[in-house]
Amino acid sequence: MSKLKYESxxxxxxxxxxxxxxxxxxxxxxxxxxxxxxxxxxxxxxxxPLFVINEQTIRNTYQDAYHAFSTRYPNVQFxxxxxxxxxxxxxKVFHQEGxxxxxxxxxxxxxxxxxxxxxxxxxxxxxxxxxxxxxxxVENNSPIHIDHFDELYSLITITExxxxxxxxxxxxxxxxxxxxxxxxxxxNYENGQAWEAINKIIYSxxxxxxxxxxxxxxxxxxxxxxxxxxxxxxxxxxxxKNKFKHDIQYIDMGGGFASKNTLKGxxxxxxxLAPSFSxxxxxxxQALLNAGFSTEDLPLLILETGRALIDDAGTLxxxxxxxxRSADGRRSIIMxxxxxxxxxxxxxxxxxxxxxxxxxxxxxxxxYGPLCMNIDVxxxxxxxxxxxxxxxxxxxxxxxxxxxxxxxxxxxRPKVVMIDTNGKTHIIRESESxxxxxxxxxxxxxxxxIDL
Amino acid sequence: MKLKKNIAISExxxxxxPEIGTSFTTxxxxxxxLKQLKEKTSLDKIKDSIVKxxxxxxxxxxxxxxxxxxxxxxxxxxxEQS
Ligand SMILES: Cc1ncc(COP(=O)(O)O)c(C=O)c1O
Numbered sequence: 001m002s003k004l005k006y007e008s009x010x011x012x013x014x015x016x017x018x019x020x021x022x023x024x025x026x027x028x029x030x031x032x033x034x035x036x037x038x039x040x041x042x043x044x045x046x047x048x049p050l051f052v053i054n055e056q057t058i059r060n061t062y063q064d065a066y067h068a069f070s071t072r073y074p075n076v077q078f079x080x081x082x083x084x085x086x087x088x089x090x091x092k093v094f095h096q097e098g099x100x101x102x103x104x105x106x107x108x109x110x111x112x113x114x115x116x117x118x119x120x121x122x123x124x125x126x127x128x129x130x131x132x133x134x135x136x137x138v139e140n141n142s143p144i145h146i147d148h149f150d151e152l153y154s155l156i157t158i159t160e161x162x163x164x165x166x167x168x169x170x171x172x173x174x175x176x177x178x179x180x181x182x183x184x185x186x187x188n189y190e191n192g193q194a195w196e197a198i199n200k201i202i203y204s205x206x207x208x209x210x211x212x213x214x215x216x217x218x219x220x221x222x223x224x225x226x227x228x229x230x231x232x233x234x235x236x237x238x239x240x241k242n243k244f245k246h247d248i249q250y251i252d253m254g255g256g257f258a259s260k261n262t263l264k265g266x267x268x269x270x271x272x273l274a275p276s277f278s279x280x281x282x283x284x285x286q287a288l289l290n291a292g293f294s295t296e297d298l299p300l301l302i303l304e305t306g307r308a309l310i311d312d313a314g315t316l317x318x319x320x321x322x323x324x325r326s327a328d329g330r331r332s333i334i335m336x337x338x339x340x341x342x343x344x345x346x347x348x349x350x351x352x353x354x355x356x357x358x359x360x361x362x363x364x365x366x367x368y369g370p371l372c373m374n375i376d377v378x379x380x381x382x383x384x385x386x387x388x389x390x391x392x393x394x395x396x397x398x399x400x401x402x403x404x405x406x407x408x409x410x411x412x413r414p415k416v417v418m419i420d421t422n423g424k425t426h427i428i429r430e431s432e433s434x435x436x437x438x439x440x441x442x443x444x445x446x447x448x449x450i451d452l
Numbered sequence: 453m454k455l456k457k458n459i460a461i462s463e464x465x466x467x468x469x470p471e472i473g474t475s476f477t478t479x480x481x482x483x484x485x486l487k488q489l490k491e492k493t494s495l496d497k498i499k500d501s502i503v504k505x506x507x508x509x510x511x512x513x514x515x516x517x518x519x520x521x522x523x524x525x526x527x528x529x530x531x532e533q534s
Contacts, residue, residue: 006508009485009520011467011478013527325519329526361465361479386479388512 008323008386010363031353031394035419039317039355039392042417047431048319048392049337051403051416055093057313058399059421062097065309068277072285075300079123081255082108084306084400085314089418089428091115094309102304106133113140123252123304125171125213127151127185134158138166145169145213145252147186152200152207159206169211169252170197174232176225182217189232198236202244209246212236215254215304219263223275226253227283234291237299252302253284259311261348261397270348277308307400314399316342317355320391321370331365333387337395338369338376341414343405344398345378352378355392358385371410403429408437453521454531455489469529476527481506485520489530495521 032039035054042050062078069076079102080094086108091101092115101112104126112122119140127147129137134151135158137144146152146168159166171186172194187194201209212233216225230253237248257280262270288301318337326332339345352367362383369376378395387393406413412432417425460468465483467476478486481502488498495517502513524530 003507004505006502006506006513007479007481008516009479009481011476011482011486011520011523011527014475014477323519325522329523359479361477361482 005357006388007359008388010361010386012361012363029353030355030357031396032355032357034315034317034394036423037419037425039394042425043317043319043392045425046415046417046427048317049335049341049414050317051398051414051429052315052317053087053090053399053416053418053428054313054315055418056421058090058093058310059097061309061312062094062099065277065303065305066098068281069285069301069303072281073288073298073301075298077250077300077302078309079121079252079302079304080309081304081306082111083404084255085310085403086111087403087416087429088115089426090310090403100302104128106130106136109133109137109142120167123302125215125304131158135162138162138164141167143167143169143211145171145211146197146201147171149197149200152197152204155207156204165206165208167208167210168201169209169213169250170194170201171213171215172233172236174214174216174229176216176228176232178217178220178222178225180217182215185215186213189236194236195239198240202240202246209240209248211250211252211299211302212248213252213254213302216256218256218307219258220256221258221273221275223279223283226280227287229253230284230287231291234288234293238292241297247297248299250300250302251288252304255304255306255308257305257308259307259397259400261311261344261350264347264349266349274308310399311397312399314397314402316395316398316402318393318395320387320389320393322389323387326366331363332368333365333384334368334370335378335393336370337414338371338373338378338411340369340371340376340407340409340411341402342369342378342395342398343402343407344400348397349379349382350398351396352382352384353394353396354385354387355394358387361385373410408432412437453489453495454492455486455524456529456531459486459490459529461486461490467529469527472528474527476529482520485517486524486529489524 034052079100081102100121101117102123103109103112119142122142124137124142125145155166172189173183173186174189187197201207214229216229233251240246258274260270260274318335321334321336324332362385365382365384367379367382369378415431416429418428419425458470465478503510
């Protein structure tokens with residue numbers, strides 16, 4: 001007689017009080033495959049934990065976003081935000097789809113060049129551009145988004161030295177009704193600083209003002225904030241035209257669209273809260289179309305959307321190391337990935353599904369990572385069916401900001417694989433080795449004698 | 453170890469303690485264990501029957517059973533030990 005499939009016995013109290021209407025039903029349904037490839041086979045082949053990128057999801061999401069804007073506005077361009085995920089294969093999928101690059105450091109700038117992006121399609125943002133970086137950007141004809149006056153003066157000197165013109169935009173910060181106000185980047189709109197910067201640029205010799213840029217924050221749940229921001233930038237552009245007879249070629253609205261993740265502390269789940277690309281597009285394009293540009297002067301609309309384009313395409317597969325009871329009787333589970341690997345667990349209550357058949361009986365569980373550190377908590381509270389040591393789980397929507405902000409801490413960073421549009425898997429980043437980490441270390445000779 | 457006398461166990465895993473009006477849900481193995489406890493079956497016998505019928509090694513089974521009983525006890529479903 002064949003034996004019955006085992007599942008640990010569990011019991012839990014039914015609480016008469018308010019039950020959460022927004023329970024995580026999704027985490028109860030096992031997810032055994034990613035893009036038709038079985039989780040079990042992926043882990044057998046590539047190890048655990050494992051990051052998996054679904055190429056088809058990237059392309060679909062990009063095309064949805066592009067469609068939402070291009071059906072409402074004649075002239076739209078996305079620029080892939082490198083910091084969100086700068087694994088080469090991921091960037092190249094976006095570039096194949098038509099995205100330019102948006103970078104915020106010399107390192108990211110070089111990556112974009114290496115990826116084959118022409119200089120004039122690399123937008124150089126951020127407060128950290130060395131003179132060396134600025135020179136390269138000027139040589140390559142890249143749009144440089146000026147963050148502060150010191151940078152503007154450096155750039156004036158550099159263009160004189162190189163005897164070459166620079167193409168710039170200014171980053172503008174403003175009140176859009178959103179808190180917190182990101183006023184540390186760029187020039188303020190309300191107090192006239194932005195207008196002052198524009199004047200300085202227009203009157204300088206070697207610098208062409210081609211665009212206006214803002215990035216009002218990240219995970220912005222109120223699409224109306226973008227209408228306010230787009231109106232204010234359009235207003236600046238029209239003033240420039242009126243005063244200087246100078247056309248602003250593009251308005252860059254930055255990133256910040258929310259993904260469908262659930263922020264910690266949010267009562268509603270992200271899937272219920274996140275506006276759609278169409279909601280954002282409505283607000284931005286209407287503000288631009290109604291701003292008073294003549295049809296032939298409508299500026300190019302640039303978007304630097306990051307997390308909303310890649311979160312859904314990434315999943316993290318992991319394995320149960322152990323089950324435990326905490327002193328107060330709560331169940332806890334220890335996984336083979338921690339906050340070092342899944343950085344976004346500091347921000348999000350990620351949806352996590354079992355990767356094999358399981359019962360519908362669940363228990364409130366604390367999910368820990370493997371680090372010997374109290375902060376290493378993936379979920380403070382998640383309803384999970386019983387999982388045995390060696391069982392697998394799937395963490396959903398982790399494509400943004402993990403494969404760039406992960407830490408090499410205590411354990412090594414795992415492999416990243418991409419499932420292509422034909423269902424074939426490719427390693428797109430190898431797992432780290434001890435040698436890879438040690439390579440950078442140099443030990444003074446006198447320390448090499450250890451006699452214990 | 454024995455389940456309190458008046459605890460009701462339904463096949464579907466619904467457990468009711470009429471004494472204080474609390475209710476619980478459990479999975480199918482939970483039902484099987486609670487039923488045996490009600491019949492004063494010894495823990496060793498319960499464990500043997502699980503290992504015989506289910507695809508599980510004795511060590512994991514014992515660990516899970518201990519864990520389950522700790523929670524059942526916390527929920528006040530067991531007779532006071534004499
Ligand atoms: C200038 C700029 N553009 C785009 C992004 C991408 O933002 P998000 O991932 O919120 O879309 C960022 C992120 O911080 C940014 O600083």
